[in-house]
Amino acid sequence: MAVTAAPINTPAVERSPRYNPAEIEPRWQAAWDAQPELYAAEPPTSGKPKYYVLEMLPYPSGQLHMGHVRNYAIGDALARHMWMRGYNVLHPMGWDAFGLPAENAALKNNTPPREWTLANIAAMRRQMDRLGLSYDWQREITTCLPEYYRWNQWFFLKLYERGLAYRKNSKVNWCPSCATVLANEQVVDGCCWRHELVAVEQRELEQWFLRTTNYAEELLRDLDKLPEWPEKVRTMQRNWIGRSEGALVDFTVVPDEKDGRGHRFHPVKLNLTETFMEPEPEAVKISVFTTRIDTIYGATSLQLAPEHPLVAEFAAHSEELAKNIKGLLDEQKRAREMGVLGDLEKHGFPTGHFATNPFSKEPIPIWVANYVLMDYGTGAVMSVPAHDERDFEFAKKYKLETKIVILPRQVNNAEGVQKEPLLPYTEENSLLINSGEFTGLGCQEAQQKMAAYAEEQGFGKPSVTYRLKDWGISRQRYWGTPIPIIYCATDGLVPVPEDQLPVLLPEKIDITQEGGSPLARVPEFARVTCPKCGGIARRETDTMDTFVDSSWYFYRYADPKNSHAPFEAEKIAYWFPIDQYIGGVEHAILHLIYSRFWTKMMRDLGMVKNDEPVERLFTQGMVIKNGAKMSKSKGNVVSPDDMIARYGADATRMYALFAAPPDRDLDWQEDGVAGISRFLARVYRFATQAMPQAHAGRAQPLPQQLNALEQQLLRKLHQTIRRLTQEFEGRWHFNTCIAAIMELVNDLTAQESAIGQGAVNAAVLYSITRNLILMLQAFAPYLAAELWSQMAEDTPLLRAPWPVYDEALAAEDTIQIPVQVNGKLRALISVPVAISEEDLRAAVWADTKVQAAIAGKEVVKVIVVPGKLVNLVVRATSPTTPSTDAA
């Protein structure tokens, strides 16, 4: 797709003498809209190296906010820069268009979700266009359209085939405000991620899950393959995956003698250990996960989570216990609702039962404790008060036995007698005592040997536990991807055959606030015939979590119109991984862990070759105002439209890059936008005035001999190019890039009248003006386009090569060397940059200020840092110097 140059470089109308973004910007926007191929990625055959730069796709709320503007301004600057660097750039945009707000809007305004969403998309698209963002709109994707979501369904079927999607009944997080289930990742501090103050409830429901835990190990390990991700994000993901290495150990419940039958429990098969069950008598085992099996001889009780199945059995035989357990559970529920679950004081109750420690063979009491979590490990822990902080606190409260079984390797006091360590003592660099045959081993060695011993003896094994849970994707909502499953009375669970995809989301639906999945109330959707037997069957009426949509959307950009497959493998092989992904840190766990999972899953399906979707990740800071995040309730929201109307898109974008480095929070100050607007007006004035003169120097070489002014201006130009080149390659401090351009422009405008009188050679002026425009493009594309058209160049601005700086021209010939006396600045001397050290010393001694500063003192040392600074270390010549006030 050849890019035609003509329309782009046509100065369309008479230029106003003053900078008028309200006139310039819409005119160029229209020109760009008429040429969508201008920003289109070229095919792989273009021979250019590829560069995939991506900003996180927005939810179409209907209004861009300043956070979006900042995000896109960063991405757009980079995309434009990389184009000029000669890359084949893919810079697409789309819409994360399913989700609850559309249903809420439907309730409020009686507008169908689809209509509402598409109208919002159109509105935001207009805002993006107005900002002059260089997106390849031919690749736009909208996740709520069947062309897209059918592939969610297709993936679901693949996952189901491979057992990676499964249905199970379990306790799930329920947000009463969203009226739907949430994934673990969507619960923040016990509350819904969208409703900060709404506590998540636990409900027992049958739900679809994706087996993210299959990839737990790889998701963790491959974080090491992402050195270009912020360390903060990697740490958050590591914490979230939460790998713990340890062992499972079975404790056997001691049969109850009072009961007479010798045994009164049913055998319970805990899911982590297979237990062979004799018919009579049945040994009941409690499996425990521990990372400190080395301290097992110090276990003085077992602690079960209140929800542990065995607890219910115990309680069935004791009214008092049943009452206590109910108390614990009620308290936990209240605490969760108030969001203070973590602050609960530890407490619990003895069950009256005992279990045998398989190592020491000693019986220890079984308790129920509120600090044991049912959803981590096995829901049961061995309590070692001497060597665990939580157990210590609990044991102290209930006066449980404390047994010390590890001691420091070194004698821990001056008397040379090993004393009891301060409890709880958890140091792993210790030795075991009172631990049977393991006494004397180091902790780490003991951990290996004891886990192996447990396995040998059949009462345990080494084990790894993760905090990461499978991803629950069922949502009891309407506006999402239908899950392609059919329930048949005869055939059970039947996947929708691939050739019947997509399962279309019905558009005619009454959104009400009634409970349950809205689709269940649409008979023509829910009622279906079984694909296998043709009998009456029922569709799954839950929809998918919208994070499914965003887990793979960036692959679809590479092949957005494909109607046979989600994408073609070769296209992915060319474009992936994403070179640069830019977005807010709020998705550090959610989107960024799901999409890593999805990539690995697709790789295992043979669809992609890359292990990771994103090579480099950049998380930009928030936009704040008056020290606080912008929000309607605080009344400090600044509207992008408003800024654009007052100052133009260029000034708005440029301010978003100028006010702070992109990774830091940015305080929005409207006066600052006005400042940028004034700066752009100066650029416009200078460039337009210089243009006729500069044209005379077009295609001319720079003169052999440069006068002082030419030299000075060219030096500044090349220093500026160097600065920008390095920043784009390195740390992205666009604020200093813009400051550097301002310095250049300040130098130019200071010489405006001299330039007007012809003091600068036309070729020099041409070079300066042209390069200034090229540098400006990344930050103020409209003004750059306008001025470029005045240059009457043939190449479209976006394809013009990025200027190369000339070190020789950038080099200073004279520099100011600071001269310090005892580290304090005393003089600045002007010397040639290439001065010899000898001459520099001579110049220092010759300087009158230096002479005054060292008069009457002895110079004991001279430090010369070539090209940087001179420091004279002096001391008073003699003790008789009249500093006599030391009386």
Next chain:
RNA sequence: GCGAAAGUGGCGGAAUUGGCAGACGCACCAGACUUAGGAUCUGGCGGGUAACACCGUGGGGGUUCAAGUCCCCCCUUUCGCACCA
């Protein structure tokens, strides 16, 4: 509680490698043009002083000829994790 990042003029920020602290912008002050400007231009602008001196990068100590930058202790703010056995 644990971990990470940050703290520099009235404000946003700069100082990339230990080498002139405060680039650039905002605000403010003075002036020019203008028969009353939310325009433009010129100059000033860390504190202090008549001018120097001197003081100054959260606080305290240290290393060094030289510290915003390196080391130790402390304070504050933001973020992440927080019964994970």
